[in-house]
Amino acid sequence: xxxxxxxxxxxxxxxxxxxxxxxxxxxxxxxxxxxxxxxxxxxxxxxxxxxxxxxxxxxxxxxxxxxxxxxxxxxxxxxxxxxxxxxxxxxxxxxxxxxxxxxxxxxxxxxxxxxxxxxxxxxxxxxxxxxxxxxxxxxxxxxxxxxxxxxxxxxxxxxxxxxxxxxxxxxxxxxxxxxxxxxxxxxxxxxxxxxxxxxxxxxxxxxxxxxxxxxxxxxxxxxxxxxxxxxxxxxxxxxxxxxxxxxxxxxxxxxxxxxxxxxxxxxxxxxxxxxxxxxxxxxxxxxxxxxxxxxxxxxxxxxxxxxxxxxxxxxxxxxxxxxxxxxxxxxxxxxxxxxxxxxxxxxxxxxxxxxxxxxxxxxxxxxxxxxxxxxxxxxxxxxxxxxxxxxxxxxxxxxxxxxxxxxxxxxxxxxxxxxxxxxxxxxxxxxxxxxxxxxxxxxxxxxxxxxxxxxxxxxxxxxxxxxxxxxxxxxxxxxxxxxxxxxxxxxxxxxxxxxxxxxxxxxxxxxxxxxxxxxxxxxxxxxxxxxxxxxxxxxxxxxxxxxxxxxxxxxxxxxxxxx
DNA sequence: GCCGTTTTCGGCCCGACTGTTTTCAGTCG
Numbered sequence: 001x002x003x004x005x006x007x008x009x010x011x012x013x014x015x016x017x018x019x020x021x022x023x024x025x026x027x028x029x030x031x032x033x034x035x036x037x038x039x040x041x042x043x044x045x046x047x048x049x050x051x052x053x054x055x056x057x058x059x060x061x062x063x064x065x066x067x068x069x070x071x072x073x074x075x076x077x078x079x080x081x082x083x084x085x086x087x088x089x090x091x092x093x094x095x096x097x098x099x100x101x102x103x104x105x106x107x108x109x110x111x112x113x114x115x116x117x118x119x120x121x122x123x124x125x126x127x128x129x130x131x132x133x134x135x136x137x138x139x140x141x142x143x144x145x146x147x148x149x150x151x152x153x154x155x156x157x158x159x160x161x162x163x164x165x166x167x168x169x170x171x172x173x174x175x176x177x178x179x180x181x182x183x184x185x186x187x188x189x190x191x192x193x194x195x196x197x198x199x200x201x202x203x204x205x206x207x208x209x210x211x212x213x214x215x216x217x218x219x220x221x222x223x224x225x226x227x228x229x230x231x232x233x234x235x236x237x238x239x240x241x242x243x244x245x246x247x248x249x250x251x252x253x254x255x256x257x258x259x260x261x262x263x264x265x266x267x268x269x270x271x272x273x274x275x276x277x278x279x280x281x282x283x284x285x286x287x288x289x290x291x292x293x294x295x296x297x298x299x300x301x302x303x304x305x306x307x308x309x310x311x312x313x314x315x316x317x318x319x320x321x322x323x324x325x326x327x328x329x330x331x332x333x334x335x336x337x338x339x340x341x342x343x344x345x346x347x348x349x350x351x352x353x354x355x356x357x358x359x360x361x362x363x364x365x366x367x368x369x370x371x372x373x374x375x376x377x378x379x380x381x382x383x384x385x386x387x388x389x390x391x392x393x394x395x396x397x398x399x400x401x402x403x404x405x406x407x408x409x410x411x412x413x414x415x416x417x418x419x420x421x422x423x424x425x426x427x428x429x430x431x432x433x434x435x436x437x438x439x440x441x442x443x444x445x446x447x448x449x450x451x452x453x454x455x456x457x458x459x460x461x462x463x464x465x466x467x468x469x470x471x472x473x474x475x476x477x478x479x480x481x482x483x484x485x486x487x488x489x490x491x492x493x494x495x496x497x498x499x500x501x502x503x504x505x506x507x508x509x510x511x512x513x514x515x516x517x518x519x520x521x522x523x524x525x526x527x528x529x530x531x532x533x534x535x536x537x538x539x540x541x542x543x544x545x546x547x548x549x550x551x552x553x554x555x556x557x558x559x560x561x562x563x
Numbered sequence: 564g565c566c567g568t569t570t571t572c573g574g575c576c577c578g579a580c581t582g583t584t585t586t587c588a589g590t591c592g
Contacts, residue, residue, distance in 0.1 A: 032575055036564035068565050111589085118583095143590085181573035341576090342591060366592075371579055372591045432591060433580080463591090523592085 009221035010051050011237035013078050014041040015105075016087055017071070017138035023090040026110050030060060036491065039066040041105075044075075044239045046166060048173045050220040055079040077193050088233035097122045107151035108132065113150070115140060128152060142436075146470060154240035156197070159466055161496040161533060163189055163196035166238055170199060170218070176216045180205045182252075186259040190303045192536035193501045199274065204257050208232075208246050215244065253286035264308025272298065272312045296545035304539040311542075322538040324518070328551040331360035334405065334428050334459065334491065334519035335527075339384060340365035341373040343524045346388065346400065352525030354397040360554045362401040364428045369407045373432075376404070378420055385423050399554055400423040405459055410434045412448025421454035425559040428491065428519070430459030431472070439473035446479055450488045453563045457517050457549070458483070460493040460500040468497065476505050480512035487563045489549055494520040494534030507543035515560070517549040 022035035024030050043066045044051055054061060056079070061072040080086050090100065095118055097514065100123050101109045106544035116122055118139060119130055127148060137145035158166065162233070167185050180203045187200030189237040205211050210312050212232050216222055219237035221523055226233045234242040247255035258266060258276070270276045273296040293300050302323055305311040316319045335349050336342030344352065346363055353361035363384070366375040376384065379405060388400050405428045407415035414421065414429060421427060429449055437445065461479070462471025490509045493500045501509060506516060518534040519560040520527050538548065545551045549560065 030564095033564050035575080039565085066565070069564050114583095114588090139583080144583060248583080336592090370592070371577095372577060372590090374577085436582090521592095 001563055004354070005309065007050065007217075007221050008079060008082070009237050010044045010047055010053050010219045011221075011239070013051050013075060013220070014044040015043070016078055016084055016206065017041040018105040019102045020074075020087045020090065020111055022082065022105065023087070023094050023098065024251070036068075036071065037065070037406060038105075040071045043067065043104075044171070046162075047219055047237075048109050050178075050217060052220055053076060072175075089484075100124045104151050106153075111144065111147060112151075113142065113233040120311050121136070123429075133343050139207045143469075150302070150435075150467065157195040158197075158238070158240055159193050159350050159496050160189070160196060160499075160536070161530070162379070163199065164193055164484075166236075166240075167199055168202065170242065173215075173218055174201065174203060174211075178205075178211050180211060184256070185556065186256060190260050191262070191306055192304050192503070192540060194242065194537065197238075198243055200243040200245070200259060202245050202252070202279050204248060204252070204260055205246060209405070211244070218242075230370065243539075250287055251280075251285040254280055254284060256289050257286075257292050260303050261306035262308050263337060265306040265312065265483045268308055268312040269296070269298075272296070272316055281513065292385050297351075298399050302539065304536065305542060307540070319541045321544045324535060324543050324545045325539075326535050328545045328548065329358070329518060329535070330529060330553060331358045331362070331550045332522065332528060332531075333362040333401075333403075333426075333517045334364050334493070334521060335361055335551050336365055336405070337363055339363075339376050339380070340370075341523060347391065348525060349522070350391070350396055350398045350400050351368070352522075352528060356528050358398060358528075360399040360401055362403040362426065362428075364403045364405040367404055367406045369415045370410065370432050376408070377417075381416065381420060382423075387472065397492055401554070405430055408445060408449040410445070410450075411443040414449060415451050418452075418454060423451075425558065426456040427454055428457045428517075429455050431463055433473050437464055437472065439475060443475040443478055443524040446474065447482050450479075450482055452487050453484075455488055456561050456563075457489045459491050459519075460495075460498050460521070461490060461505065462500050462502075464498065464500050464502075466497045466499065471500065476508050477512070480509045480514055483509070483514045484512050487560075488514050489517060489560075491517045492520050492534045494530040494532075496517060499533060499537050501537070501541075503537045504541035506537060506543060510541055510543050510547055515547050515549050516543065524526075 015039045016334055018041040021034045024034050043064055055076050061067050062073060069552040074084055099111060101107055101112050107308055131148050131225030134335045136148055167189055171183050174180050182204040184202050186202050189196050189199060213228055214310055215234055216224055223235040225235055236242050272277045299318055299320050301311050301315050302354045332353055337346045337349055350361055366373040367379045368375045385402050388402050402425045408429050408431045409415055462474060490501055492506055522528055527550055549557060
């Protein structure tokens with residue numbers, strides 16, 4: 001244990017690497033160098049071990065991904081001297097505006113400098129003013145304004161799949177290093193929300209003060225923000241919060257209930273049971289959640305539903321949905337191959353699907369207009385159709401479905417002629433261009449597309465990329481109604497940075513009586529793993545197996561695709 | 564600067580389209 005000087009947290013070391021990456025000249029040969037520093041910084045933030053301790057113990061830092069000899073030396077220099085000569089030199093050479101920008105690692109210096117020039121400003125504080133006044137959006141466009149907004153935002157949310165990784169790291173730390181008897185994730189990560197701003201754990205321990213001091217060493221140093229005898233809140237190097245709450249074996253169940261649901265949910269639970277405290281006093285304590293629900297006269301509520309909509313009332317009336325689960329999926333309806341921008345052949349993808357016990361896989365390579373993704377020209381798709389027919393004749397373990405991810409063009413027409421679309425088993429139709437159209441334009445574009453009788457599933461309906469880019473606006477109610485009438489379906493795209501439909505939109509679509517496909521949009525065999533994230537969102541939307549297209553065997557599913 | 568079941572050097576998408584343009588940088592998967 002170090003004494004005297006405060007230890008450098010992983011976060012502080014990562015900050016220096018990140019700043020270095022921001023200040024490196026933006027020419028082409030340095031592009032990958034900048035990326036390397038950035039990647040290494042992200043790696044450091046995700047670690048539970050103290051980098052400083054590792055350096056002092058002469059551990060080999062190059063064992064960690066993204067850290068090679070160059071960055072190892074830089075880290076060692078930072079730990080030993082508290083600074084980095086290379087960084088100091090860059091700092092002394094950089095103009096003030098760039099130094100100012102480099103405090104915000106999410107901002108792209110090049111773009112921000114352009115804004116500075118254009119609006120005749122030279123500091124982040126002016127940038128904030130111009131953002132709030134709407135001037136950036138007006139003069140440089142919405143996209144640029146969005147970039148600045150994201151870059152300046154103080155929230156440091158993680159995507160659910162990143163949070164999952166951090167969550168297991170923390171859980172291992174609590175169990176292996178802190179020796180707690182039990183540690184269970186609660187809060188938003190247990191509800192499977194798409195973005196996570198704080199990790200919450202319920203733990204069982206006899207010595208909470210010593211656990212707190214151990215967690216303060218997590219990731220080099222974690223700042224204790226608050227604590228009392230039963231709970232504590234930390235700021236982690238990963239830039240999100242960690243909430244810890246202590247419970248005992250006897251009251252574990254009620255503590256799970258109280259710390260898993262959203263505030264609104266817990267309030268509604270109280271109202272439905274005549275007050276949580278009163279219920280606990282009269283019939284508690286509750287060691288399991290099941291005990292609690294039984295005593296409260298409620299059916300078990302799945303964590304994904306504990307948001308405070310109508311789930312408590314439905315639990316009281318015994319009308320909760322039986323949510324779809326990962327094992328209900330019988331096939332994949334959205335997968336790319338080497339024919340467009342995937343990384344595996346059709347056959348490899350089919351084998352991958354077989355290895356996760358799928359009955360079918362739809363091959364949905366990009367259509368001809370999407371040049372960047374190597375979209376398949378019409379004549380090539382004709383060949384691919386015949387090729388897949390021959391593969392299926394050889395009776396593989398998995399039925400390969402002939403399909404395409406067909407671009408919805410600016411005017412709502414589809415990117416292949418009808419005589420070709422007709423030959424496909426079904427289509428996934430998506431927007432990949434002209435994101436700038438307004439809500440009415442996008443909605444009518446999609447409505448027109450749905451009017452094509454070969455339109456089956458709307459892929460990633462809003463085009464959002466979480467933490468990167470908001471989707472274009474659509475009138476989801478109108479589209480859901482139209483889909484219902486026209487016999488079209490929606491996709492829940494499982495890609496962890498899309499999760500599009502959102503749970504909110506999936507709820508609306510489902511309420512309109514429209515089925516959804518839970519699709520991974522796989523570009524590699526390993527991507528089938530992400531199916532769980534789509535299932536999570538479907539469950540948050542209250543979707544049952546019967547509303548999921550790919551829970552059906554192909555001989556039933558194919559009937560739904562005939563219009 | 565990192566990385567390797569084609570590589571210890573030469574890669575790390577790419578390329579047509581759009582508009583934040585007024586001639587080049589950002590964007591889409």
